[in-house]
Amino acid sequence: MKVYTIKYYFKSNRGQLVPINYRSNLTSFLHNKILKNDPEIHNDVSLYSISDLFNSTKTVDNKLEFNNGAIWLIRTPSVEVFKTIYLNSKNVISSDFGFGLTLDDVSYSVDDFQDKIYDISLNTSPVFLGNNRDSEVRDHITYKHGIELTSTHLKRILKNKASKLGVNLDDRDFDLYFDENKNINVKPVKYKNILNFTTKGSLKFKGDGEVLSLIYGLGLGLSTGCGFGFCFNIKL
Known part of the structure; x- marks a missing residue:
């Protein structure tokens, strides 16, 4: 199974600072400008995953500085989702993201995992597994709930x-x-003023290339369309 990665390049105004909690601005840019709130793609289950902004970032006064511009990734195993997002993205080049960032260019790459068994470690952005249904109080599932429960939810x-x-x-x-x-x-990760308790750490995976492709494209856990559970480059 192929996995499509779309890479966005943002120009930046030197010295312009981006708030730490910019993630809602990122999803707003995606939903409103790129997807145009397309219900076929922007629905309750995201068939794609998105990264945070990155590229030689440094923190200044609890804000982020991207003096060399910012990079952003969207990944999906669905060719239909890829085509829609990529073509729409090409049409919004030069759009303003905010905080001194402007979309400058868009490119893509394709990965195709071999038909074999992989036994590897995975590194992701914080993984959000949602609420523990067996709890009577708000109790977000993290690694502290144990391997059996977290593996089941993953x-x-x-x-x-x-x-x-x-x-x-x-x-x-x-x-x-x-x-x-x-x-x-x-x-703890705040998104739209809601505090979510996530797990940040490595994961172990053993399985075939098809399952690994799905993980790499879809991400892990819930809210992968909001930047959670994005799978970083896999070293094979």
Whole structure:
């Protein structure tokens, strides 16, 4: 299965600072300017994942400075979603993102994972697994809930998204869990003034190339269309 990565280049005004909590501005740019609130793509299940802005970033007074411009990635295993987002993105070059950032160029690349068994570590942006349904209070699931519960949720969410692409996954065909032998922690992330408790750390994956392609394109956990669970470059 192929995975499509769209790469955005933003020009910046030197010295212009971007607020730490800019993520809602990023999703607004995506939904309003690129997707134009297309209900086929912007719905309750995101068949794509997005990264945060990056590129030689430094923090100044609790804000971000992108003196060399900013880079942003959108990734999907769906050729239909890719075509829509990419073509729409080409039409909004020169659009203003805000905070001194202007979209300057858009490109894409394609990855195709081999048909073999992979046994690797995954690094992602903070993974959000939502609320623990077995709890009577607001209790966001993190690695502290244990491998069994978190692995079940990671797999369930991935299977649900895969089914939207016509792919039926079986829990028994792959392993996916947080690696508690490496640095791992609970990270509170505020999005639109709502505090979400996420897990930041490495994950272990063992399975075939098709499942890995889905993870790489769709991300892990919930709200991947808001920057959570974005899978960074996989070292094979």
